[in-house]
Amino acid sequence: xxxxxxxxxxxxxxxxxxxxxxxxxxxxxxxxxxxxxxxxxxxxxxxxxxxxxxxxxxxxxxxxxxxxxxxxxxxxxxxxxxxxxxxxxxxxxxxxxxxxxxxxxxxxxxxxxxxxxxxxxxxxxxxxxxxxxxxxxxxxxxxxxxxxxxxxxxxxxxxxx
Amino acid sequence: xxxxxxxxxxxxxxxxxxxxxxxxxxxxxxxxxxxxxxxxxxxxxxxxxxxxxxxxxxxxxxxxxxxxxxxxxxxxxxxxxxxxxxxxxxxxxxxxxxxxxxxxxxxxxxxxxxxxxxxxxxxxxxxxxxxxxxxxxxxxxxxxxxxxxxxxxxxxxxxxxxxxxxxxxxxxxxxxxxxxxxxxxxxxxxxxxxxxxxxxxxxxxxxxxxxxxxxxxxxxxxxxxxxxxxxxxxxxxxxxxxxxxxxxxxxxxxxxxxxxxxxxxxxxxxxxxxxxxxxxxxxxxxxxxxxxxxxxxxxxxxxxxxxxxxxxxxxxxxxxxxxxxxxxxxxxxxxxxxxxxxxxxxxxxxxxxxxxxxxxxxxxxxxxxxxxxxxxxxxxxxxxxxxxxxxxxxxxxxxxxxxxxxxxxxxxxxxxxxxxxxxxxxxxxxxxxxxxxxxxxxxxxxxxxxxxxxxxxxxxxxxxxxxxxxxxxxxxxxxxxxxxxxxxxxxxxxxxxxxxxxxxxxxxxxxxxxxxxxxxxxxxxxxxxxxxxxxxxxxxxxxxxxxxxxxxxxxxxxxxxxxxxxxxxxxxxxxxxxxxxxxxxxxxxxxxxxxxxxxxxxxxxxxxxxxxxxxxxxxxxxxxxxxxxxxxxxxxxxxxxxxxxxxxxxxxxxxxxxxxxxxxxxxxxxxxxxxxxxxxxxxxxxxxxxxxxxxxxxxxxxxx
Numbered sequence: 001x002x003x004x005x006x007x008x009x010x011x012x013x014x015x016x017x018x019x020x021x022x023x024x025x026x027x028x029x030x031x032x033x034x035x036x037x038x039x040x041x042x043x044x045x046x047x048x049x050x051x052x053x054x055x056x057x058x059x060x061x062x063x064x065x066x067x068x069x070x071x072x073x074x075x076x077x078x079x080x081x082x083x084x085x086x087x088x089x090x091x092x093x094x095x096x097x098x099x100x101x102x103x104x105x106x107x108x109x110x111x112x113x114x115x116x117x118x119x120x121x122x123x124x125x126x127x128x129x130x131x132x133x134x135x136x137x138x139x140x141x142x143x144x145x146x147x148x149x150x151x152x153x154x155x156x157x158x159x160x161x
Numbered sequence: 162x163x164x165x166x167x168x169x170x171x172x173x174x175x176x177x178x179x180x181x182x183x184x185x186x187x188x189x190x191x192x193x194x195x196x197x198x199x200x201x202x203x204x205x206x207x208x209x210x211x212x213x214x215x216x217x218x219x220x221x222x223x224x225x226x227x228x229x230x231x232x233x234x235x236x237x238x239x240x241x242x243x244x245x246x247x248x249x250x251x252x253x254x255x256x257x258x259x260x261x262x263x264x265x266x267x268x269x270x271x272x273x274x275x276x277x278x279x280x281x282x283x284x285x286x287x288x289x290x291x292x293x294x295x296x297x298x299x300x301x302x303x304x305x306x307x308x309x310x311x312x313x314x315x316x317x318x319x320x321x322x323x324x325x326x327x328x329x330x331x332x333x334x335x336x337x338x339x340x341x342x343x344x345x346x347x348x349x350x351x352x353x354x355x356x357x358x359x360x361x362x363x364x365x366x367x368x369x370x371x372x373x374x375x376x377x378x379x380x381x382x383x384x385x386x387x388x389x390x391x392x393x394x395x396x397x398x399x400x401x402x403x404x405x406x407x408x409x410x411x412x413x414x415x416x417x418x419x420x421x422x423x424x425x426x427x428x429x430x431x432x433x434x435x436x437x438x439x440x441x442x443x444x445x446x447x448x449x450x451x452x453x454x455x456x457x458x459x460x461x462x463x464x465x466x467x468x469x470x471x472x473x474x475x476x477x478x479x480x481x482x483x484x485x486x487x488x489x490x491x492x493x494x495x496x497x498x499x500x501x502x503x504x505x506x507x508x509x510x511x512x513x514x515x516x517x518x519x520x521x522x523x524x525x526x527x528x529x530x531x532x533x534x535x536x537x538x539x540x541x542x543x544x545x546x547x548x549x550x551x552x553x554x555x556x557x558x559x560x561x562x563x564x565x566x567x568x569x570x571x572x573x574x575x576x577x578x579x580x581x582x583x584x585x586x587x588x589x590x591x592x593x594x595x596x597x598x599x600x601x602x603x604x605x606x607x608x609x610x611x612x613x614x615x616x617x618x619x620x621x622x623x624x625x626x627x628x629x630x631x632x633x634x635x636x637x638x639x640x641x642x643x644x645x646x647x648x649x650x651x652x653x654x655x656x657x658x659x660x661x662x663x664x665x666x667x668x669x670x671x672x673x674x675x676x677x678x679x680x681x682x683x684x685x686x687x688x689x690x691x692x693x694x695x696x697x698x699x700x701x702x703x704x705x706x707x708x709x710x711x712x713x714x715x716x717x718x719x720x721x722x723x724x725x726x727x728x729x730x731x732x733x734x735x736x737x738x739x740x741x742x743x744x745x746x747x748x749x750x751x752x753x754x755x756x757x758x759x760x761x762x763x764x765x766x767x768x769x770x771x772x773x774x775x776x777x778x779x780x781x782x783x784x785x786x787x788x789x790x791x792x793x794x795x796x797x798x799x800x801x802x803x804x805x806x807x808x809x810x811x812x813x814x815x816x817x818x819x820x821x822x823x824x825x826x827x828x829x830x831x832x833x834x835x836x837x838x839x840x841x842x843x844x845x846x847x848x849x850x851x852x853x854x855x856x857x858x859x860x861x862x863x864x865x
Contacts, residue, residue: 019378019395027397036343037336041466042548043400046795049466077336086335093334097326097762100770101198102333103340103466103515128803135795137466138198138516139773140766141806 007069009033010079018066025069026050026061029076037077037106041135048134051107052076058114060133077106080113089113092151093144100138108134112148120156124149163308169193169248173231174305176259179252180209181302185294186280188213188220192249193233194241195225195487196329198516199825200763201241203328207759208246210320212253212312214277215293217320222328225489225511235488235592237519237652238620239729239823242759246821254310256302263299264291315757315817322816324762329513341470341485341512346541349472351396353403354529354544355389356554357602358415358789363387365411375405383536388602390533392542403547418647418786425457425560425850428583431643434612438624439637443577449568452575452672456565456664458851459783460557462798463653467515468546469555471527473534480507480534484527485514491592492524496531498607499600518774520590520651522546522555528597552798553790554598558653559585559646561623563664567633573676574687577635580627580661585643587622588615589651598649612644615656620726626658626830629665630724631687648790655829658725659775662830663837663851666721670838671847679708680720680838690724692731692754692815697722699752699814700733713845715740716747719838721831730755730822734772734831738807740843742855744780744836746807751828753811756818765811767824772809775832777801783852 002017009029016032024043029035029052041049043062050062053075081087086094089109099105108131115122115130122130127148128141136144166174173179173193181189190209196202202222210217223229225236233245257277264282265272268289276283282291332339364387372391373380378398383390389410391402421427445451472483480502486492489509497504509527517523530544546554561584568577589595594610615622627638673683681701688694700706700720710718717740722733732753738746749772758764777800784798785791792798833851841847846861 019398023397030343031396035336036338036340039340039467040342040545042468042795044548044794047466047548081335083331083335090334094326094331097324097330097766099198099327099330099333100200100766101466101513101516102330103198105333106336109334125804128806131803134803135466135800136803137464137518137774137800139770139806141773141801141803142769142809143766145803 005066005070007071008073009035010075016066021067022065024062025064025066028066029061035076035078039103039106048107048111049104051110051134053110053114056114056117058111075110077110080109087113088154089148089151092147092154096143096147096150098140098143098147100140104134104136108136108144112151116152116155120152122152166306166308167244167248167251169231169233169245170251170306176252176256176304176306177302178231179249180256182293182297186219188215190220190222190249191230192222192224192245193231194245195236195511196513197236197487199767200327200760201236203325204242204246204759204763205249206328207320207323207325208250209253211318212250213257215280217325219280227489227493227509232490234491235590237487239725239825239827241823242821243729243823246759250312251308251310252306254312255306255308256310258310259300260293260296263296264289267291267299315819321757321759322761325760327763339513340467341472341483341514342467342545344472344483344512344543346472346474349541349543350392350394351399352390352392352530352533352542352544353399353547354599355391355403355406355410356550357387358412359417360601362412362415364389365413368409371409372402372405376402383533385532385536386602386604388532388599390529392533392537417789420787422647423459423786425459425562428560428562428643432645433583433641433643436640436642437637438617438640439628440635442579442637443635445568449570449576452567452569452668452675454565454668454671454849455562456660456667456849457562458560458660458663460560460648461653461778461782462552462557462784462792463518463521463555464798464800465515465517465521465551468548468551469522469526470514470543470545471530472541472543473527473530474541475534475538478506480531482507482509482527482531483512484509484523485512485517486523486527487517487520488592491590492527495524495591495597496528499528499597499603500531500535519558519653520556522551524591525554525598528599532599532603549793552793556589556649556651557784559587559650561657561660563627563660565664565668567668567672569672573672573678575633575672578629578633579637579639580665581639582623582627582657582661583641583643584623584657585646585650586612586614587652587656588613589649612642614642621657623657625656625661625726626723627661627665628727630690630693630727632689633687647786654771654774655826658723658826658830659778659833662721662723663833666723666831666834667837667849670719670841681706682708684722693722693724695814696731696733696752696754699812700735700750703752703810703812704735704750706735712842715843717839717841717843719835719842721834721838723830725827730824730827732768732827732831734828734835736832736835736839738836738839738843740840740858742858744840744853746776746805748807749809749832751811752814753824753827754815755813755822755824755827756815757821758813758816759821761813761816764813764824768811768828769809771826771828772832773801773806775829776836779833779836779851779853781852
């Protein structure tokens with residue numbers, strides 16, 4: 001009988017019982033819970049495509065064993081906003097057309113959300129440093145940095161959500 | 162007399178392969194070009210909106226489907242707008258003309274009295290009650306294009322030239338399941354391939370118990386010859402089993418690339434095909450000064466962010482394959498060849514993956530899924546490569562050596578130019594007859610094609626941009642196509658343009674220095690093409706280029722220029738950087754003339770992406786060999802990070818020229834050379850080998 005693990009994802013309590021307790025959180029999100037927004041990039045905690053918030057902190061989910069998130073609160077890209085009610089970061093990324101293939105964006109937007117919660121007025125260099133664990137291969141870096149600056153400004157002005 | 166049809170329309174003349182009116186108020190554009198993150202689908206919708214006079218909101222785009230869309234070969238070579246977009250424009254113009262003719266007949270009026278506004282037919286500006294959708298029963302699109310429709314003059318284009326937001330981007334920003342990796346079919350099973358380490362390797366022993374133990378959930382092995390895969394319902398278990406199989410399966414006859422084969426210099430003494438282009442070699446003139454220098458670049462990886470993925474389903478004798486590759490029709494042909502099926506028994510459908518930048522593992526992952534699906538009829542199969550698998554097994558871009566020889570006249574200008582190139586092929590694509598990776602493991606796989614490179618008519622492969630656009634009386638290329646390579650090699654963004662423009666534009670800077678001339682002035686003095694002059698002058702103005710900036714201070718500026726393939730877009734790039742023991746990019750400027758720009762913001766995004774990727778290649782990237790491919794993850798193959806990307810300013814000029822020229826690859830070469838020239842300016846010493854590593858910088862500083 002597989003052991004079950006309880007935690008919270010995007011405000012909902014979930015309970016899962018994978019075949020083994022070291023199943024990566026990313027596999028649970030994508031294959032068990034059907035949350036495809038968090039992307040698989042490397043499985044090695046190197047590229048940041050799979051970044052989620054665990055108790056508000058940005059963490060890579062691709063090698064994070066499921067047992068280690070028991071009782072914790074997880075936020076994925078799906079938990080930020082919707083097309084109808086976008087998070088200010090998502091709105092800024094759309095306004096700035098910040099992306100090319102877009103495969104990196106989930107992890108980057110989630111990382112940026114964590115940054116803005118601890119540092120609501122980051123410099124360009126601080127944003128870049130916060131994203132050094134996220135790889136963008138298409139070369140959308142500067143658009144992404146500008147979008148995060150704009151989102152930060154909107155959030156400080158209270159025009160965001 | 163109608164104009165000749167654009168190539169893709171001539172190849173796919175049936176108009177119903179290009180457009181459909183599926184429901185009232187709706188238009189579907191069909192295109193053989195696929196979304197690789199470059200915004201092509203949005204650009205196609207813009208083109209159709211203008212030519213049909215319908216609003217963008219009515220248009221959906223269906224792309225890359227062998228059962229529905231035109232066969233446009235590959236989405237590659239910066240050809241999507243230049244070739245595919247122009248074909249779609251003509252198809253839409255023809256279709257609009259057919260509808261106007263049908264409306265004129267029904268309304269009993271002249272075609273010249275009719276116009277279209279958002280799909281509705283107007284007669285002398287007044288509503289007629291007819292629109293594309295009421296007329297659909299009276300207009301058959303199952304007819305061939307004639308070129309009778311007149312596409313709009315540039316001054317009447319409204320959607321084209323606008324910064325239409327990307328149609329595909331919101332799904333990616335909100336985390337919707339958009340990528341092929343996110344596809345789940347009913348009854349689908351996950352699979353990983355236990356990769357044959359090299360083409361002739363054969364399976365020795367398999368420790369099935371070890372593989373099962375590692376999986377921790379049920380998995381099964383599927384084998385056909387030396388093709389071995391792990392299949393199961395639980396992806397995590399399948400992944401674990403695949404990792405265990407790396408040591409649980411023993412292979413015989415394994416050949417691995419050796420460390421000695423890693424550098425471009427290894428190419429010099431290999432079996433090769435020699436091909437010469439251009440003016441015959443002139444005897445060395447005693448009166449002329451002679452310049453000679455050799456430049457090189459190592460192997461590069463595409464390093465797409467997502468490892469490749471493919472899905473396949475074989476049922477009732479028909480194989481359906483989902484892939485993120487660049488050409489669904491060429492892949493269908495290669496699958497037919499490999500699996501011994503008729504092409505008609507295969508449907509290949511494109512689904513987006515991460516940016517690919519050329520021929521990565523996408524085709525091979527699709528073939529893997531197809532091979533497994535054929536062994537399990539009725540069961541949909543999804544293969545996703547592991548990260549390390551992508552790095553090790555994706556086709557690399559070849560290393561290259563480019564030797565420049567020039568004779569220099571009394572004014573210090575080159576009068577005779579030779580580019581001698583040693584390189585593997587840039588065309589290992591399945592559409593050129595090359596085998597899909599998995600095929601080598603199957604019994605009785607198809608033979609490899611004879612050695613070849615990309616034809617000159619398509620811009621050449623190793624020779625691409627080797628010929629200077631400058632005013633040089635005698636020019637020639639001597640190509641040595643190395644026929645046996647240590648790893649599979651194929652197309653990466655720009656093909657040979659990157660090493661060739663690096664060599665050519667560094668050599669031009671070296672000649673300018675010999676002549677005591679400023680690099681910008683020197684280039685202008687040997688450039689008569691006005692569009693080339695315009696991008697050089699514009700970029701210099703953007704960067705406040707200062708002819709008198711001193712060199713050797715640790716801070717440097719460099720310029721480079723190219724017209725991609727000598728027949729597409731023009732671009733100049735200026736780089737400012739500082740060099741201590743490593744290179745720190747400070748600012749990059751570029752002016753590009755891509756002719757008619759469909760979506761300026763999209764074009765700028767592509768140009769900027771090309772600059773950043775090229776900067777990454779030049780500063781950081783080389784695939785290492787050490788009894789195997791030793792660059793197998795992001796730590797052993799680092800790329801440019803956010804904190805290393807400089808400010809970049811881009812301007813587009815001449816954007817309302819009637820002819821669009823693709824921009825995806827235009828900055829790859831000039832960026833590489835501008836960085837090389839800036840490093841030389843900063844150091845007061847020249848580095849001619851890429852990448853510009855710390856070791857090479859230290860060696861240059863020590864005067865080695």
